Amino acid sequence: MFDVLRKSLKVGVVTSSYPATPAALSPHARGCPEIDFAQWQDARPAARVCPTGAIAFTDAEGRRTARLDLGHCVYCGLCAEVDPAIRMTRRCEIAAYRRPDLISQATYSLKPDGTHERLVKGPDTPAPMVAQPKAVAELGRQIQAEAARLFGRSLHIREVDAGSCNGCELEISNLSGPIYDLERFGIHLVASPRHADMLLVTGPVTRNMELALKKTYDATPTPRLVVAIGACGCGGGIFGVNYATRGGVDAVIPVDVYIPGCPPNPYALLYGILQAVRKRAQA
Amino acid sequence: MNLLPSLMPMLDAVRERFEDRLDAVVAPRANEVYFHAHPDLVAGFCAYLYKAWDARLTGVFADDAVAEAGVFHLYYVYTLDAAGGFFILRVPVPPNRPEFTSLTNAVHAVNWQEREIQDMFGLKLIGHPNARRCALHDDWPEVHPLRKDFDLRAPMPPFQGERHKFRQVEGDGVFQVPVGPVHAGVIEPGHFLFSVAGEPVLYLQLRLFYTHKGTEKLFESLPITHGVRLAESISGDSSFAHATAFCHAVERACEVDAPPRARALRTVCLELERLYNHIGDIGAICTDVAFATANMHAMRLKDRVMRLNEHLTGNRLLKGMARLGGVRFDWAEDQLEPLRRLPGQLRPEFDSLMELIADSTGTRDRLERTGTLKPETARNFGVVGIAGRASGFNHDLRRDIPHAFYDQTQFKVPVFTEGDVLRRLEVRRVEVGESLSIIRQTLERLPAGPVFVPIDEVPAGRVALGYVEGWRGEIYHWIRTAPGNRLARCKIKDPSLQNWPALSEAILGNIIPDFPVVNKSFNLSYSGTDR
Numbered sequence: 001m002f003d004v005l006r007k008s009l010k011v012g013v014v015t016s017s018y019p020a021t022p023a024a025l026s027p028h029a030r031g032c033p034e035i036d037f038a039q040w041q042d043a044r045p046a047a048r049v050c051p052t053g054a055i056a057f058t059d060a061e062g063r064r065t066a067r068l069d070l071g072h073c074v075y076c077g078l079c080a081e082v083d084p085a086i087r088m089t090r091r092c093e094i095a096a097y098r099r100p101d102l103i104s105q106a107t108y109s110l111k112p113d114g115t116h117e118r119l120v121k122g123p124d125t126p127a128p129m130v131a132q133p134k135a136v137a138e139l140g141r142q143i144q145a146e147a148a149r150l151f152g153r154s155l156h157i158r159e160v161d162a163g164s165c166n167g168c169e170l171e172i173s174n175l176s177g178p179i180y181d182l183e184r185f186g187i188h189l190v191a192s193p194r195h196a197d198m199l200l201v202t203g204p205v206t207r208n209m210e211l212a213l214k215k216t217y218d219a220t221p222t223p224r225l226v227v228a229i230g231a232c233g234c235g236g237g238i239f240g241v242n243y244a245t246r247g248g249v250d251a252v253i254p255v256d257v258y259i260p261g262c263p264p265n266p267y268a269l270l271y272g273i274l275q276a277v278r279k280r281a282q283a
Numbered sequence: 284m285n286l287l288p289s290l291m292p293m294l295d296a297v298r299e300r301f302e303d304r305l306d307a308v309v310a311p312r313a314n315e316v317y318f319h320a321h322p323d324l325v326a327g328f329c330a331y332l333y334k335a336w337d338a339r340l341t342g343v344f345a346d347d348a349v350a351e352a353g354v355f356h357l358y359y360v361y362t363l364d365a366a367g368g369f370f371i372l373r374v375p376v377p378p379n380r381p382e383f384t385s386l387t388n389a390v391h392a393v394n395w396q397e398r399e400i401q402d403m404f405g406l407k408l409i410g411h412p413n414a415r416r417c418a419l420h421d422d423w424p425e426v427h428p429l430r431k432d433f434d435l436r437a438p439m440p441p442f443q444g445e446r447h448k449f450r451q452v453e454g455d456g457v458f459q460v461p462v463g464p465v466h467a468g469v470i471e472p473g474h475f476l477f478s479v480a481g482e483p484v485l486y487l488q489l490r491l492f493y494t495h496k497g498t499e500k501l502f503e504s505l506p507i508t509h510g511v512r513l514a515e516s517i518s519g520d521s522s523f524a525h526a527t528a529f530c531h532a533v534e535r536a537c538e539v540d541a542p543p544r545a546r547a548l549r550t551v552c553l554e555l556e557r558l559y560n561h562i563g564d565i566g567a568i569c570t571d572v573a574f575a576t577a578n579m580h581a582m583r584l585k586d587r588v589m590r591l592n593e594h595l596t597g598n599r600l601l602k603g604m605a606r607l608g609g610v611r612f613d614w615a616e617d618q619l620e621p622l623r624r625l626p627g628q629l630r631p632e633f634d635s636l637m638e639l640i641a642d643s644t645g646t647r648d649r650l651e652r653t654g655t656l657k658p659e660t661a662r663n664f665g666v667v668g669i670a671g672r673a674s675g676f677n678h679d680l681r682r683d684i685p686h687a688f689y690d691q692t693q694f695k696v697p698v699f700t701e702g703d704v705l706r707r708l709e710v711r712r713v714e715v716g717e718s719l720s721i722i723r724q725t726l727e728r729l730p731a732g733p734v735f736v737p738i739d740e741v742p743a744g745r746v747a748l749g750y751v752e753g754w755r756g757e758i759y760h761w762i763r764t765a766p767g768n769r770l771a772r773c774k775i776k777d778p779s780l781q782n783w784p785a786l787s788e789a790i791l792g793n794i795i796p797d798f799p800v801v802n803k804s805f806n807l808s809y810s811g812t813d814r
Contacts, residue, residue: 004576007639014583026590028618030597051505051512076512076603088597159469163494165810166471167519167600173469173563174589177582191467208420208493208813209472211442212464238513243428243437244497263519265599 015181019140019274023093023267030075031091032260035068037106037123039085042115046079046086052231052238055079059110063120067105070094071235071248074262093271094130096258097279099250101126102234129275139274140185142281154186155277158196158220162213162252163206163245167263168230172200180266187273193217198225198276203233204245205252217253225276227257229269234258256280287313289366293336297370300331312535314368314684315748322374322383325359329386332370338363339665339678341781342759343386343396344774345404347431349378351744351771355404357383358774360748360759364683369748376406385411392665392781403429403499418492418813421447428500429772435500452478452486460795464493468799471809475798482794487787491812498814502773503765507533507741508607510770514760515602517775518811520560523552524753525775525811526605528760531686532749532773533607536764537738543688543730545609550688550725551622552601552610554718557754559588561711561718562633564806568708569640571800572649580636584629591625594618609735623726626719637712650705654801656789658700664785668756668778670805672710674702680752687751692724702789707804714754741768755779755808777811 016024025031033055043057043066050056054073057066077088096102106122159172175182176189190196193216205213217226228249231237236247249255256279259272286294294316298308307319320328332338342360349355354375361370376383385408387394398417401408405427408414416423422443427433452459457480464472474490498517502510514529515522527549534541541549566581589599595618596604604610614622640646656666658675666676679696681689697713699706743766751758756778765771786805790798 003642004639007580007635008576011580011583026594026597028595028597029593030603049508051509074512074516074602075598077597160465161469161471161494161809163496163810164471165494165516165519165522166808167516167522167602169469169471170520170563170600174582174586176469177586178579179583179586189469193465204496206494206496207423207439207442208495209464212472212493216465232516238509238516239496239498239501242435242497242501243426243433243439244495244500262516262598262602263600265593 014178015184016179018180018267018270019136022136025090025092025267027090029090029092030077031089032070032073032075032094033068033077033079033086034089035104036085037104037125038119040066040106040108040116041085042083044114046083049078049082051076051078053240062110063107064110064116065105065107067103069235070102070260071099071258072231072237073260074231074238091130092261092265092268093136094260094268095272095275096129097256099234099248099255099258102258102260136271139278142278154188155198156188156190156196157198157200157273158190158193158216159200160202160213160216162201162203162209162249164202164230164232168202168233171263171266171269172229174266175269180270182270182273185274193219194221196220196224198227198273200227200229200273201233201249201253202229203249204236204239204247205249206245208244210246210252213252223280225256225280226253227259227272227276228255229259230264231260231262234260237262285313286310286316287366287368290314290316290363290368293363293366293370296335297331301328311746315371315535316368317371317373317746319373322357322376325357325372325374325384326386326389328372329359329390332361336363337365338370340386340390340392341665341667341757342761342774342776343393343400344761344776345376345400345406345429346763346772346774347404347429350431354378355381355406357400358761360761362684364678367684371748381405382407382409384409385414387411390665391663391784394784395780403427405430418495420492428497433500435497435504447490449476449488450486454480456480457485473809477795477798479795483792484790484795484798487790489783489787491783491809494810494813496810496814499773499775502770505769507768507770510773511605511607515605517814518777518779518808519600520808521556521753521755521758521777521811523556523601523605524751524758525760525777527553527687528749528751528758529773530605530607530749531751532747532760532762533738533741535749536745536747536762537741539608539736539738541609542733542736544613544732545734546688547725547729548610548614548734550692551722552596552604553687553751553753554721555588555592555595556601557718558629558715559585559592560754560806561715562588564803565636565640565708565711567803567806568650568704568800569646571803572646574640574643574646577636577640577643577646580639584632584636587629588625591621594621606735607738609733611735613734619726622722626723630716630719633715647705649797649800650708651703653704653797654789654793654804656702656785658702660788661702661785664788665781666785667781669707669710670782670785671756672697673699673706675700680750680757684750688725689721691728692721694721704800704804753778755806756782775814777808779807779809779812782807783812
C-alpha cells in the first residue's frame, strides 16, 4: 500500500496540459499532407501511389479536377515522395462538422502531355477546423464551462467499434491513461449507450456490424452526438465500400463530427471531441 | 533443388513413404517445399508428418485457380520448427465436385479455417462436426466472395438480422448470458454466449467475424505496393508485423532479400511493437483485477514507446514504415539516440512496475490458477504465441525459423506449463526484457548500407509464404502473384484465429467476472481473425 503511494508520489504528475499547451509531437511525426494547388503540375503520380484514393482526379474535356480527401487519407506520405507540390505536415488536430469540409479540390486545364497547364477553378479548400495553439487552449476552457451547462458537468461517451482494425481503439484507450486523461475535462468513457451523450464510432462499418451500430445509436438518449473516428470511420479508409463494408459511419447513422487520421493520435481525438462539444453548445 | 540440409531427411522420408502418390515436389525456396497430390492423401500425410516429424499444421486455406488450372487448390501448411522450414501440401478440388473432407476431428486447430473455406469458396465440408457458417454470418445470401467470379464491390442486400442458433445448454439452474457484439470496454466487437450454473461457466460459445472487411479479396484488386498499406490495417496493434509478413512474402516471391540494415530496422520495429503491446497488456490485466494504479504506470511506459515509434517512423503505431524490399525510412542520429537510450531508461521503470505487481498479493491471488489452459489442450488446439508459451508451447519463429535480423541476436524464449493468467503475464514480463535486449544487440551491430532494395517488377505465377513472429504469435501471409504487379490471392493468417477457440476451454469452471481478465491475458485480435 505504502509502496504504491510512494511510487505514485515519486513519479509525480505526468498528465499533459493540452490544450493549454500545444500537442507534444516528435519533429518526425507525420500529420496530414498539404497540396500547393497553385504549383501542382500533375496529379497523376500522387494519385497512382495513393493507397486509399484520397488523392484522385477526373479528366473531362481537357480539364482535370483533382482532389485531396482527408476522409480517406492515412497520412502515409507516399504522395509527398513523388510530388514536389505536396508536403507532409505535422498537423494532426483536425476535425470537421461536415464531410465535404475534409475535401479540397481544384480544376486545371491540361497540356497535351496530361500535365496541368493552369488553375482554372479553385483551389476550393473549405478547410476543416485545424488547431491553432491559442484557440485550442480557449476551446479547452470553453468546453469545461459548456459541458457543465449542457451535460450537467460531464459528458459521457460510448465507444463503438463498427469494424475497425483496432488501431483507433488503441489510441482511444490511451485517452483514459494518465498522459491524455480525458476525465480532466469531465468526460468519461461509459459502458452502455444508455448512459452516453456521445458515440465515438470507428469503422469502416461492416455489413456484420451495421445492425448492431444502428441499435446502439437508437439506444443512446437524445441529445446525442456521433463522432466518426479515423480514415475508415470518416470515409471507409483503405477498405472503402465493398461486399463486406458499407464505408464510413455516415453511411449508416448521422455523424456530427469527423476526426481524420490513421489512427488519429490522442491529441487529435481530444481536439475532435472538444469540437463536438462546442458544436452542441452552438446549436 | 537447393534445399535446407535440415529438411532433407524429412523430404526423403516423405518421398519414400508417399512416392507413388505424389504428383510433384517443388521447392521454390530453401525452406519452403510444396507437395502436389490427390485429396485422398490429406489425412495420411497429416497423420504422418504430425506423428513422425512433430510437424504443426499451421494453416489450411483455398485458392481459386479455376482459370489457370481448372481447379480450386487446397493448401495445408506444416511448420517444421526443429528443421526450420515449411512443408506445404497442395491438393486439387474440381469445380464440378466442390467438396473436401474435414480434418477437424483429428486436428481441432483447423475447425474455423475449414469452415471459412466453405463460406468463402463454396466448397462443401464433409465430415466436419459443426459445419455451420462462420465467416459470413447466417443471414448472408449464398455468395462465395473469394471465388474469382465474385465481384469485390458486389452490393449485398441489407442485413436481415437472422439470428445465429446457438447450442442450447439445459439443466437445473442453468442460464445463459449473452454479451456483445458491442462490449462495455473500448474493445473490438464479438459475441460471447456464456452458459452458467450458479457462478462457474459451463460452456462458452464464441461468434466472431463481425469486423469482416473483405480484406483478402481486396488484396486481389490492389497493386502490390498498396497491399503493404492494407496489410498495416489487418490488425492495428500488429501493423508492422503484418505489413512485414506481407513484404516478406513478396520478397520471397521475387527472390529478393531485404538488405542487412533493413532487416535490423525491421527487427527493432517488431520489438517496439512487442514492447508497447506487452506493457499495455500487463497494465490492462491489472485493471481487470482492480489494480488500477499499476495500469496507470503501465500506460505511462507504453506511451513512451509509442512516442518513440512516432519519432522513428512518423506514426505511433509504426504505420507507414514498411515497404517492399526493406523499410521506408532510415534513421538519423537524432532518432537513433533516444532509441539507444530506451533499454537503459525503460528497464528500471518496468522492473519497478513488475515489483509493484508482484508485491500485490491480491493481484497474484486473482491471476494464479485463473483461466487455465492445459498444455495438452493448447497442443490440441494448436495454440501459438504468448498463450501457447504459457501452456508449454516451446516455439518462436524468431528463434526457430529466424527472419529479419533475429539470427544475429540472442534471446530467451520463456515457456511455462501452468497455463494460467499469471503465466501469460509472466511470458510478457520476460519478453519485455528480452525485447529491450534484442534492440540493444541490434543497435550494437547495426549494419551500414541501404534500407531497401527496389522491387519494381513482381513476376507472375509465383507462390510464396511470408512469416513473422509478431508480438501475439506467428503471422503468415501466403501469396500467389498475378501479371501486372498484382496478386491472385493473399491468405492472411493471424495467430488469433487459432487461439480464439482455446479461450472457450480456458474459461471453463471460472466465473464470469473473471472472463475479462482471462480474455485480456490472451488479448486476441478480432480484426486479425475476421479480416
